Amino acid sequence: MRSPIAAPASRVNLKRLADAVGVHPSTVSRALDPAKRHLVAEDVAERIVQAARELGYRPNPLAASLRTRRSRLVGVLVPDITNPVFSPIISGIAAVLGAEGYSTIVADAGQEPERRLTLIDDLIARQVDGLVMATVSRDDPSLEHCLAQGVPVVLVNRADDHDRASAVVSDDMTGMQLAVAHLAGLGHRAIGHLAGPALLSTGHLRRLGFEVAMVANRLPVLPGAIVEARAYDRDEGERATLALIKAVPQITAIAASNDLLALGAYSALRSLGKECPQHVSIVGHNDMPLVDMVHPPLTTVRIGPRDMGCEAAKLLLERMGGATGAVRRVALQPELIVRASTAPPRKSA
């Protein structure tokens, strides 16, 4: 008894375990697979399970994957892990997948499409059983790439124009209609829109929602009242707002395609010496963390990113389970959260 702790005893594998119990490895394999356990005599199975526990047997998933061609691994592609919208999505995906024994490997796709394909190929090479993509544009070649290889894919937060894959999104048009209706209800007539990139389904649909809602509220879309941001970030929000106000100075309210854009609008207003909501009301989209604490607290459209992640995972699970039904699109209902960045327009306006 030299050392109380055994040397990392060269890992016990199936064969060793079989020897210990005195049966054939294949029997051990069956006994330990819930789906096959019924094939082996109850008492034998019992002894095997017992021994496995005692010896601390841990099956090697790599070996199993090599054999079965299933890895119990799913890849999640996000455009930017640093964007707070994606954390809850990832967390939702990992939670429901984890409960089913899948591990999640998340990859930050970055901006270059080149790198994106490489990443996807890496994941496929690692034999992921499925892919969740939060990265795709409305007409994304990387989606084709996945599909061509036969990997089950579901999209999240963004959808494909051609419905080539199932997608879980927030109901983007409705969300924007909520925003516009709120503004119209407050009495605003000259409303502008900070659009997201038209290549993304969120940017496209929210813009559509804006236009539809304006018509529904019998409000004119003034020329120059829609400015498209090149990216969902604060700088672009600021730039777009400056352009918007320059083109349509009489604007009293802005519906932004997302919160970061709205926050950029705050900065633009400040640099112009205007107050929100006294001069201009602003509504965002997403309800990302902390927008309740900015000044003024942001009125926004809450989407349920974690739920979206959960739903996406469920869809993928079906797909990976061999379900082969039609492509589905599930749209979660967003909710308007009214805070202090919106108010009736001033009479003077």
Add this chain to the structure above:
Amino acid sequence: MRSPIAAPASRVNLKRLADAVGVHPSTVSRALDPAKRHLVAEDVAERIVQAARELGYRPNPLAASLRTRRSRLVGVLVPDITNPVFSPIISGIAAVLGAEGYSTIVADAGQEPERRLTLIDDLIARQVDGLVMATVSRDDPSLEHCLAQGVPVVLVNRADDHDRASAVVSDDMTGMQLAVAHLAGLGHRAIGHLAGPALLSTGHLRRLGFEVAMVANRLPVLPGAIVEARAYDRDEGERATLALIKAVPQITAIAASNDLLALGAYSALRSLGKECPQHVSIVGHNDMPLVDMVHPPLTTVRIGPRDMGCEAAKLLLERMGGATGAVRRVALQPELIVRASTAPPRKSA
């Protein structure tokens, strides 16, 4: 020519490729491994590489891992993927590891220590070559667990009391000293501290930094002027602040152990009808996204989470490369970011 696209032509593997070129699989294996390519005749290697490209050969990393016992996979454990401090850490880790051909698999450890061990075991079963842990408390059993299995581990953002593993952190004591010095410089004398959980190195060290800095500035730590939060979140920040002000009503400034706690203090002050910074100055820690936009913009200590991630990855790379030197602790220098939540105390105070 029925279909323009070939059926997913049963994947080309090493053997198939070897047959195509007319050499033995082992030769192909060598030619394709940069470290072994010199072992094969240049022209043969050339032909192999060429054919590999043409046939679209993609080596199966699972099979390679099974053989070599190296997976080129590293696990990253975070306590809560939704906490914005961790995204840049993850992103930094993935970036430097990715450049070396490693994939990163991030696991959200959640709160139950039970689940944490399971996750770690899963990762180890998948043969991760190394682990980065952002989860450990100062004396964490799960660290022992990893070490016992011989997995290279490096800690990030948090360190271990016993220096059982290398760690990359921000210089927490210095950071807090920066905060206190700033407050003292403004003329504050009655300064309180919202401490983080003492079980975490950040909570512990920042508190220590607070105490040391108070002494250095010849300021008394009033009884009740340090309140420990049970978690790094806004609710706890609010609760702790209320307790703090109740115990020491004459407080004019608060140094918080992190930004979320500081934001909770904002809420507490508001509920008490007090203004920041007029009644109480507040400084946070971390400089997380958007704290520049809250009201008032938060003075805080900026740590470099992305850099921390990068450094941690580098350390892990060394470790995985077989480096066996002493455990190292690298502390990045934090920086004070002065915004509008701090001001001189009012004369009346």
Add this chain to the structure above:
DNA sequence: CTGAAAGCGCTTACAG
């Protein structure tokens, strides 16, 4: 410089 063989640790037809 190249080939033949063994083996990483599993799973699953195939027999019996």
Add this chain to the structure above:
DNA sequence: CTGAAAGCGCTTACAG
């Protein structure tokens, strides 16, 4: 109900 064998796709001593 259990065993023996083959094989997933690689890599790496071992010969030559």
